[in-house]
Every structure is written in C-alpha cells, then in structure tokens.
Amino acid sequence: MAIEVRDVNKSFGTTPVLRDVSIDVESGSLTALLGPSGGGKSTLLRVIAGLEQPDTGTVRISGVDATRLAPQRRNVGFVFQHYAAFKHLTVFRNVAFGLEIRKRPKDEIRKRVMELLELVHLEQMADRYPSQLSGGQRQRMALARALAVEPEVLLLDEPFGALDAQVRKELRTWLRRLHDEVHVTTVFVTHDQEEAIEVADTIVVLADGEVEQVGSPAEVYDNPANPFVMRFLGPVTEIGGSLVRPHDIEISTEPVEGGTAATVSRVVRLGFEVRVELQVEGRDAWVQVTRGFADQLALKSGDVVSVRPTPGARSLVLATV
Amino acid sequence: MTTDVAVPPALPPGPPGGGARPRSRFSVPGGTALGVGSAVLYLSLIVLIPLAVVAWRSVDQGPGYFWRAVTTPDAWAALTLTVGASILVALINLVMGTIIAWVLVRDRFPGKAVVDTLIDLPFALPTIVAGLVLLSLYGPESPLGLNLAYSRAGVVLALLFVTLPFVVRTVQPVLLELDKEMEQAAASLGASPFQTFRRIILPNLVPAMLSGTALAFTRSIAEFGSTVLISGNLPFKTQVAAVNIFSQIEGDNTTGAAAISTVLLVVALVALVSLDLLQRWGSRRG
Numbered sequence: 223m224a225i226e227v228r229d230v231n232k233s234f235g236t237t238p239v240l241r242d243v244s245i246d247v248e249s250g251s252l253t254a255l256l257g258p259s260g261g262g263k264s265t266l267l268r269v270i271a272g273l274e275q276p277d278t279g280t281v282r283i284s285g286v287d288a289t290r291l292a293p294q295r296r297n298v299g300f301v302f303q304h305y306a307a308f309k310h311l312t313v314f315r316n317v318a319f320g321l322e323i324r325k326r327p328k329d330e331i332r333k334r335v336m337e338l339l340e341l342v343h344l345e346q347m348a349d350r351y352p353s354q355l356s357g358g359q360r361q362r363m364a365l366a367r368a369l370a371v372e373p374e375v376l377l378l379d380e381p382f383g384a385l386d387a388q389v390r391k392e393l394r395t396w397l398r399r400l401h402d403e404v405h406v407t408t409v410f411v412t413h414d415q416e417e418a419i420e421v422a423d424t425i426v427v428l429a430d431g432e433v434e435q436v437g438s439p440a441e442v443y444d445n446p447a448n449p450f451v452m453r454f455l456g457p458v459t460e461i462g463g464s465l466v467r468p469h470d471i472e473i474s475t476e477p478v479e480g481g482t483a484a485t486v487s488r489v490v491r492l493g494f495e496v497r498v499e500l501q502v503e504g505r506d507a508w509v510q511v512t513r514g515f516a517d518q519l520a521l522k523s524g525d526v527v528s529v530r531p532t533p534g535a536r537s538l539v540l541a542t543v
Numbered sequence: 544m545t546t547d548v549a550v551p552p553a554l555p556p557g558p559p560g561g562g563a564r565p566r567s568r569f570s571v572p573g574g575t576a577l578g579v580g581s582a583v584l585y586l587s588l589i590v591l592i593p594l595a596v597v598a599w600r601s602v603d604q605g606p607g608y609f610w611r612a613v614t615t616p617d618a619w620a621a622l623t624l625t626v627g628a629s630i631l632v633a634l635i636n637l638v639m640g641t642i643i644a645w646v647l648v649r650d651r652f653p654g655k656a657v658v659d660t661l662i663d664l665p666f667a668l669p670t671i672v673a674g675l676v677l678l679s680l681y682g683p684e685s686p687l688g689l690n691l692a693y694s695r696a697g698v699v700l701a702l703l704f705v706t707l708p709f710v711v712r713t714v715q716p717v718l719l720e721l722d723k724e725m726e727q728a729a730a731s732l733g734a735s736p737f738q739t740f741r742r743i744i745l746p747n748l749v750p751a752m753l754s755g756t757a758l759a760f761t762r763s764i765a766e767f768g769s770t771v772l773i774s775g776n777l778p779f780k781t782q783v784a785a786v787n788i789f790s791q792i793e794g795d796n797t798t799g800a801a802a803i804s805t806v807l808l809v810v811a812l813v814a815l816v817s818l819d820l821l822q823r824w825g826s827r828r829g
C-alpha cells in the first residue's frame with residue numbers, strides 16, 4: 223500500500239472534521255476523494271501531506287509511519303486548488319525549486335525541469351512568470367513542480383476547482399493520460415461525481431468526516447452502500463418505496479407484474495433523452511427513457527402507466543430513509 | 544499638456560488550455576484622459592511648481608553662490624549629519640520595521656491590537672509634541688536615567704520615532720496577503736522553514752520593505768519638529784538640515800535656504816529613483 227490511514231480523528235475547535243477515517247491507497251492507483259463540500263476531504267489530504275496534524279490515528283506512507291513526520295520529510299507532492307505558484311520565480315525556477323533545495327547539480331536540474339515542462343506542455347513558457355499564465359497553465363506548472371522531486375505520492379486538492387468548465391474537462395482527460403504515463407500513486411479531491419467517475423480508478427466517498435464507501439467508479443455507482451452515496455453519485459428517484467436510478471425503470475402502458483400504477487404529469491424532451499415526470503402513490507418521480515421509446519409509447523400527460531425497476535437492474539434498490 | 548491613451552495591443556490566439564492573460568487591463572479611454580489630466584494638474588500645483596520655484600530660487604544668484612551656500616561649514620555639517628543619520632535610521636527601520644510587521648501579522652500575544660494602534664502614533668502626533676515627549680523621556684531629567692539631549696544619538700532617536708510607521712505599514716499588508724499555501728508548497732517540496740523564509744517569503748516582501756525604507760529615509764532628511772528640541776540645534780554637532788534652512792530664512796538668506804532645500808530635494812529624488820530602479824532590476828531577475 224502506498225498510503226494507509228488508520229482511525230484518524232481531527233477536530234477544529236470543537237467541530238469534528240474527520241471521524242475514525244481509515245483508507246488504503248494502492249500503489250500506482252488514481253484515487254478520488256469524493257464528497258460534498260465541508261465533508262473533510264481537503265483536511266484528510268492535508269493530514270496525509272503533513273500540513274495538518276491528526277488528533278488521533280496514524281498515517282503510513284510506503285509502509286513508513288509518517289504521522290509525526292514534517293511535510294518536508296514525507297516525500298509527497300501537493301497541488302493546491304489555487305496553484306500556490308511562487309509568484310516571484312519563473313516557471314522554470316518554480317519547477318526547479320524542489321531540486322534546488324536538494325542541491326542537485328545544475329545540468330541535472332535543467333534536464334529534469336525541461337523534461338517535466340515538456341510533459342505538461344509548458345516548454346515554451348519556461349521564462350515566464352506565473353502571472354503571465356492562464357489558470358490551466360499555472361495548474362500544470364504546479365503539477366510539474368510537485369512531480370519534479372519524484373514524490374512517492376501525489377496529492378491534488380480540487381486541482382481543477384478554480385478553472386472554467388471547458389479547461390476543467392480538458393485537464394481531467396489530460397490528468398488521466400498523464401497518470402497512465404507516470405504511474406505515480408495519486409489522490410485527488412473533488413466534489414464533482416462526474417470528475418471522480420471519469421478520472422479515478424478508485425473512489426472514496428467521504429461525507430461529514432466519515433468514509434461512506436470505497437470502490438471502483440462502477441461499484442459505487444451501481445452498488446451504493448447507502449442512500450446517501452446513491453444520491454451523491456447520480457440521479458435517483460423514488461418508486462414503490464425504493465430508491466432507483468431513473469434510467470433503470472421500466473414503463474409500460476399495460477399493467478405489469480410487480481408494477482406500480484402511475485400518472486404521467488409531464489413529458490420533457492431533452493434531445494436524445496426524454497424525461498417522463500410521474501405521480502406515483504401521491505409522490506413525484508421521474509423516469510429517463512430514450513426518445514425512440516417515448517415515441518413508441520406516445521406518452522402524454524394524464525396517461526396512466528405501470529412502472530417497475532428493471533428486473534436485475536444494476537442499481538441496488540434500497541429502502542428509503 | 545498631452546495625454547496619451549494607451550491602445551490595448553491585439554492578443555495573439557492562446558494555446559490550448561487557456562491562453563496567457565492580457566498583460567494590461569483595458570481602460571475607458573475618455574476616463575483615462577480626464578483622470579490623467581486632473582492628476583497632472585493637481586500634482587503640478589501642489590508639488591511640481593513649488594519644487595521648481597525652490598530649485599529656481601536656489602540658483603538665481605548663479606551657480607557659484609549656490610555652491611558657496613551649500614558648502615558653508617555649518618550648512619555642510621547639517622547636510623552630512625542629516626543624510627548620515629537618515630541612512631542609519633532607514634536601515635534600522637528596514638530591519639526593525641520588518642520584524643515588527645512580522646510579529647504583528649504572524650504572532651499572537653495579548654495586547655496585540657493595542658500595539659498595532661500604537662504604531663500609528665508617530666503619524667498622529669504633531670512632531671513638536673513628539674519632540675517634547677522624547678525630551679522628557681530621554682532629556683536631562685530622564686526617568687530612565689538616559690540623557691540623549693543635545694547629542695547626535697538624540698537626533699537619531701527622534702528620527703527613528705517619527706519614521707517608525709513607514710516600513711511596518713508597508714510590509715504589514717503584503718505579509719497579510721501573502722499566500723500561505725506558497726509556504727506550504729515550499730515545505731512539501733522539502734524546504735526548511737529558514738529556506739522558505741529566504742527563498743519564498745523574503746523576495747515577496749522586498750519591494751514593500753524597500754519602499755517603506757525609502758519613505759522613512761526621505762521623511763527623515765526633511766524632519767524638523769521632532770529634532771528641534773532634543774537636538775538643541777548645536778551647529779556643527781546636532782543641527783539638522785531642516786533647522787539650518789530655518790535659521791537661514793530667519794537670517795534673511797532665502798537663496799541659501801533654497802540652495803540647501805534643493806540639495807535635500809535632489810537627495811530624496813535620487814533615493815526614490817534608485818530604489819525604484821533596484822526594484823525593477825530585482826523583479827526582472829526574479
């Protein structure tokens with residue numbers, strides 16, 4: 223294991239922010255810490271980096287107990303949401319910083335920094351200052367700076383959080399590819415479930431300072447451990463006292479076995495997808511169907527239909543809370 | 544008076560991942576012309592024209608007279624004392640002001656808010672009152688048993704007192720705004736606290752430290768009120784330039800007074816310009 227966190231508790235004042243958190247991060251993996259804002263994700267990441275001290279519990283990095291080690295000695299690369307660029311240094315000197323501290327020979331530093339700048343596509347920008355870069359470029363510089371010292375783990379705190387949607391999407395895909403090239407164990411924080419599912423190979427869902435579930439994106443999406451995780455990872459609706467993904471519901475104009483009667487209240491066409499809004503047992507629900515299917519049924523508001531979860535639906539059906 | 548309105552340069556298309564930012568902010572052309580116009584007019588009336596008059600008066604009896612006025616033994620002594628003491632005061636301010644700003648921003652201690660307010664006292668106090676306070680504290684009847692009256696040390700003390708706020712108040716906001724995450728990033732890259740201070744914090748403070756020092760220096764070479772009591776105005780010993788100018792005016796030698804004033808003016812300008820150049824050079828080299 224690259225990172226082992228055991229029973230970590232952390233409070234700010236009297237507010238507990240992490241409660242008995244234990245996670246394992248496999249070597250070479252790309253793990254997302256996913257959860258709503260204020261859930262303690264950044265705090266956990268900072269505890270791993272040594273930028274915060276846990277009240278109780280231990281952190282091991284590459285098998286070594288790092289709980290009391292200063293951040294300088296953990297060999298961890300950290301990337302901040304707001305880049306934390308060294309404003310008074312050029313891009314080159316920013317990336318070289320860790321190597322200069324380690325007193326590596328000048329030629330070696332130059333070679334390594336240029337390699338890294340190429341890796342993050344900033345080789346043209348070596349002599350610029352951070353203020354002359356866009357947000358996306360600054361974040362790539364910060365990534366190169368963190369990678370320069372060959373950290374055992376790379377920690378990214380909402381790395382794309384401050385960027386606009388377009389750049390964010392590009393960088394996400396790029397991070398995934400970069401990880402496939404560099405293979406350094408990486409943990410990143412995000413509150414965007416789409417980002418976690420698209421980029422990570424393991425997702426740790428953290429809410430209110432507690433780990434709700436750990437698994438691959440498919441596992442947490444398809445077999446959520448509890449209603450919270452199910453709601454957080456994708457759209458849900460309630461039918462017959464169960465929480466179901468709206469695309470895992472069958473709808474038919476004839477009564478079907480195990481079906482629940484429902485009244486169509488509205489049909490919304492969103493391009494390829496059609497959203498059928500229903501009244502089921504006096505409650506609002508909705509079903510997502512394809513356009514072809516909706517046309518075939520010719521649904522309109524006021525129709526009475528029968529709905530049931532798709533048999534063998536990959537979604538775990540839960541009792542509602 | 545002409546006012547040039549900068550036309551923003553066309554931006555080259557940016558590389559993927561968002562292009563570089565435009566270097567200058569766009570501005571409203573009409574507003575700029577009006578703004579520059581009134582600023583120049585105001586500055587001319589308040590600063591430039593009076594200064595020009597002083598400089599003009601100083602040479603209206605020819606350069607030879609100017610030179611003699613400046614190099615009379617008492618004037619020259621006052622000038623060298625003033626510049627020397629001001630350099631010393633500026634350097635002490637550079638170090639102590641930065642330390643005080645640091646403590647006020649980074650440390651917690653009881654009474655911090657009070658200390659923070661006290662820093663501005665030398666600005667708020669009429670300088671002659673400051674002189675009075677200093678004389679009663681460090682004069683012949685010093686309750687501390689420290690008599691600095693009529694000595695050069697007394698002059699330096701008075702100058703230190705009135706220039707205390709400059710470096711503190713220029714460095715403090717920069718330190719407050721300094722991105723803490725830069726320091727954390729440096730730490731996780733392996734930098735010790737000292738390395739982080741020297742390589743990350745200090746370079747970000749230097750511009751503010753230098754401009755605070757320049758302000759303290761220029762204020763100090765022109766200081767009158769606070770030094771006049773404690774120094775005792777002994778020519779050749781403790782008389783500072785501003786007081787010397789005053790006594791020249793009293794002696795009806797306005798040209799001589801203007802000549803010494805002009806020297807102070809040039810010294811102040813040289814100090815400001817050279818610090819500005821130093822900063823530009825520093826920021827270019829990073």
Ligand SMILES: Nc1ncnc2c1ncn2[C@@H]1O[C@H](COP(=O)(O)OP(=O)(O)O)[C@@H](O)[C@H]1O
Nearest residue numbers: 234239257258259260261262263264265266411
């Ligand atoms: N240095 C701090 N001092 C006090 N409270 C903090 C500090 N850092 C974080 N918190 C609080 O801890 C909680 C969790 O924060 P954080 O770890 O940033 O959550 P997340 O990253 O999931 O949004 C929040 O309520 C936040 O206000």
